[in-house]
Amino acid sequence: MSDARDDKRRELRTYLIGYVGALVLTGAAFALVHWPVLASDTLFAIVLGLGLVQMVVQFRCFLHISLARSARDDLQLILFSALIVALMVGGTLVILFNLRERMM
Known part of the structure; x- marks a missing residue:
């Protein structure tokens, strides 16, 4: 019984980490674009990198x-x-x- 409960908690924790990670990465990308403090080429590279990291988070946390x-x-x-x-x-x-x- 407790083993099933632990699995459910572990899965919920994974979803929560993925959700928070996706929100942070999306917010960082929007903030970088909204308040441009870098050159456009550098900004594009950073947003592209954040998108790739977000794909990894989605694959790992939501698609398992x-x-x-x-x-x-x-x-x-x-x-x-x-x-x-x-x-x-x-x-x-x-x-x-x-x-x-x-x-x-």
Whole structure:
């Protein structure tokens, strides 16, 4: 009985850590953009880095994907899906920019 209760507490704690982490990372990105104190290139790099860290937090805390051997299949599936989406978006952008150049 207490083992199930401990698992529930551990899971709730993981969700709470993920929620707070996501809020902090999102708030930091919004604050950096709202009050620009850095050059735009540096600001872009920092916001991009915060976005990548937020992806790691989302994967770890909400999707429960870790680097353990049992979760590697899930991680490979997500990486493959991300590759397919990146190829589709990249191909679409290439076509759109090509059409834009032809129209100008």
